[in-house]
Amino acid sequence: MLFKDIQGNNIIKKQLIDSVFNDRVSHSQLLNGKCGSAKLHLALAYAQYLNCSSRLKEDSCGICSSCTKYVSLTHPDLHLIFPVIKSNLSKLSISDNFVDLWRDYILNNPYGSLNGWIDILSSQTNKLATGGIYKEEANVLHKKLAFKNYEAQYRVIIIWMPEKMNLESSNSMLKLLEEPPKGTVFLLVSENLDLLIATIKSRLQTIQVHDFTLEDMINYFPHKAKSEILKVKKLTNSSLGKMITYFQNDIEDDNFLENFTLWMRYVYKVDIINISNWVDKMSQIGKVKQRLFLIYATKMIRECLIINLSSNSLLRVNEEEYKFVTKFASFINEENSIPIFETLELTIKSIDRNAGPKILFFELSLQMIKFLKVKSKFVNK
Ligand SMILES: [Zn+2]
Structure with a gap:
């Protein structure tokens, strides 16, 4: 994903880009923002930028070998962690077992909500899910990080909704966040900072992502009338993710x-x-x-x-x-x-x-x- 596809958020984009140019990439960062804000999109654009081999001043090139893999979120040095469900099957409750579904969900709408994702998990199992990030996830990550990076300068671990980690998985993840292996960058993307345990929070460099402005929304939907955007903005509590779903479903x-x-x-x-x-x-x-x-x-x-x-x-x-x-x-x-x-x-x-x-x-x-x-x-x- 590219920075230019994200409306507004110019100060944060500059801050992230400068960190790469000044060689001051913090190895554990947290982007926190409300549902429907650009936090995940910013994290993914930043991860792509970190590894782009023909980086431009303001964005990734979009065409190098690394960027092409990032476009489909399939780069081997990009690890995606998000809430999953405990299944009855012998499968481990880890993100790798749900990653294709999650990629589809996020590529269709990078502002997709946690509730929207939980709905998909529920429909997979025909029962109501709450979703969590469990200890197995941290165990698997420990094993993965014991190996060297495949090809990238930076190995990036995105943890979407880290507030869904329980105490056990938080403690296990903490060890990795404290001392990540060389060339590893953690990007946590959260909605409710207060639910993260203090020891995790203290390890992270936090970036607060603000809501999209009305102007950002108008730019995002160039073919919609301002009056319609205003109406849908109100209906969806200003969540761009829900606005996208609204227009995709063409709800009248x-x-x-x-x-x-x-x-x-x-x-x-x-x-x-x-x-x-x-x-x-x-x-x-x-x-x-x-x-x-x-x-x-x-x-x-x-x-x-x-x-x-x-x-x-x-x-x-x-x-x-x-x-x-x-x-x-x-x-x-x-x-x-x-x-x-x-x-x-x-x-x-x-x-x-x-x-x-x-x-x-x-x-x-x-x-x-x-x-x-x-x-x-x-x-x-
Ligand atoms: Zn590139």
């Missing part, structure tokens, strides 16, 4: 409106058969869409409240949504709106924690049946 708000309207109709009629069918469909659309749908549902309930308060100037709906909201608003009042918001928020959190979507959406529907029956204490107008 119109589908959300139709889906939300149907759902509310079933809920109002207490139509359990159709609710079950709806839940089945929702459980198959994947976590990103499930999450976005719930955010959309929250927005629609909020718009109903706004209509009830007769402050139409604050409405943020299109024509179709307006038609729905004016009819549906009579079911939303000061008594039920807060519990609805809370329940939607709790459901989003449960999705983030990989709870089973079928149970979640069914339970949510039952709650909604109850909430919609709550009448306002005050008589309107």
